[in-house]
Amino acid sequence: MRTIQRTLVADRALIRDVAALSVAAAAVGASFGAIAVAAGLPAWSVPAMSTLIFAGGAQFMAVGLLAAGNPVAAVLAGLLLNARHLPFGLAVADAVGGRWPARLLGSHLMTDETVAFTLAQPDPAGRRRAYWLTGASLFVAWNLGCLAGLALGATVGDPAAFGLDAAFPAGLLALLLPSLRDRQTRAVAGLGAAIAVLTTPLLPAGLPVLLALLGLLVLAVRPGIPERGAA
Amino acid sequence: MLIAVILALAVGTYAFRLSGVVLRDRLDLPAGLRRVLPLAAAALLAALAATAALMENGAFAGVARPAGVLVGVVLAWRRAPFIAVVVAAAATAALLRLAGLP
Numbered sequence: 145m146r147t148i149q150r151t152l153v154a155d156r157a158l159i160r161d162v163a164a165l166s167v168a169a170a171a172v173g174a175s176f177g178a179i180a181v182a183a184g185l186p187a188w189s190v191p192a193m194s195t196l197i198f199a200g201g202a203q204f205m206a207v208g209l210l211a212a213g214n215p216v217a218a219v220l221a222g223l224l225l226n227a228r229h230l231p232f233g234l235a236v237a238d239a240v241g242g243r244w245p246a247r248l249l250g251s252h253l254m255t256d257e258t259v260a261f262t263l264a265q266p267d268p269a270g271r272r273r274a275y276w277l278t279g280a281s282l283f284v285a286w287n288l289g290c291l292a293g294l295a296l297g298a299t300v301g302d303p304a305a306f307g308l309d310a311a312f313p314a315g316l317l318a319l320l321l322p323s324l325r326d327r328q329t330r331a332v333a334g335l336g337a338a339i340a341v342l343t344t345p346l347l348p349a350g351l352p353v354l355l356a357l358l359g360l361l362v363l364a365v366r367p368g369i370p371e372r373g374a375a
Numbered sequence: 376m377l378i379a380v381i382l383a384l385a386v387g388t389y390a391f392r393l394s395g396v397v398l399r400d401r402l403d404l405p406a407g408l409r410r411v412l413p414l415a416a417a418a419l420l421a422a423l424a425a426t427a428a429l430m431e432n433g434a435f436a437g438v439a440r441p442a443g444v445l446v447g448v449v450l451a452w453r454r455a456p457f458i459a460v461v462v463a464a465a466a467t468a469a470l471l472r473l474a475g476l477p
Binding site for chain 1: 376377378379380381382383384385387388389391392393394395396397398399400411412413414415416417418419420421422423424425426427428429430433434439440441442443444446447448450451452456457458460461462463464465466467468469470472
């Protein structure tokens with residue numbers, strides 16, 4: 145009984161947090177729709193990108209490179225940016241589920257925020273709920289936002305004017321913070337983040353974040369694989 | 376042309392997403408490596424957050440965004456609710472820009 149109550153309370157908090165992030169995602173989606181149309185892309189391409197690609201960073205980058213007349217770069221840069229989903233998939237596979245329908249559908253819902261919300265949960269059942277709730281909610285919000293931006297066009301403001309560009313990194317860090325209380329995780333993540341920031345001026349987008357995996361080298365210097373609860 | 380770009384990005388991104396999920400079971404990862412996976416994800420997410428907070432088009436971003444993120448992180452550190460973290464970060468950045476800071 146107490147477990148059920150605790151689950152319900154935890155779920156309410158999760159739903160509230162996911163809802164807050166979904167509103168922000170919809171607003172950024174709206175700016176994507178507006179920017180795509182302003183860049184001269186046909187209207188159908190906005191829902192096509194937001195449903196089929198469903199990755200904000202790659203979508204914005206593709207619009208910029210397509211507008212600059214460089215479709216090959218749009219594909220290569222977008223895929224480089226999204227390669228991080230492979231290690232993400234390895235980390236959240238148990239939350240997605242083991243059956244094929246769940247894997248095929250759930251994989252498409254994978255985003256940075258979905259992974260962050262999932263890994264912030266303490267137990268497997270909570271991770272599973274968090275993955276699907278966050279993934280589905282962000283998918284709906286992002287697509288509705290993109291459509292709204294398509295309809296509203298230039299009247300959609302710049303998301304930076306509302307500070308949304310600060311909201312997303314802050315949200316990610318807030319979700320990461322509990323796991324950063326573990327010394328080993330903090331060392332790995334800190335070195336990884338430092339590598340990414342320092343290499344960003346030198347390398348194409350996407351690569352610096354992948355290089356953050358080199359943060360795992362801390363484990364070689366400071367041996368002692370995490371015993372448990374590193375998740 | 377446009378449809379080819381969209382499909383290539385969609386198929387490639389989906390392949391990355393699905394292959395991680397499927398490989399986890401297919402590869403018989405040693406227990407040590409399996410325990411490292413959450414650490415790898417934490418490193419990637421920290422790198423995403425740090426570059427998004429500090430960098431813009433390969434150079435350092437202005438003042439408003441990093442300051443907003445910092446306010447959010449301090450609140451999160453003090454165990455403020457997630458929604459307060461997100462709203463405070465956005466409001467700080469928006470107000471600083473309104474005041475004319477980059």
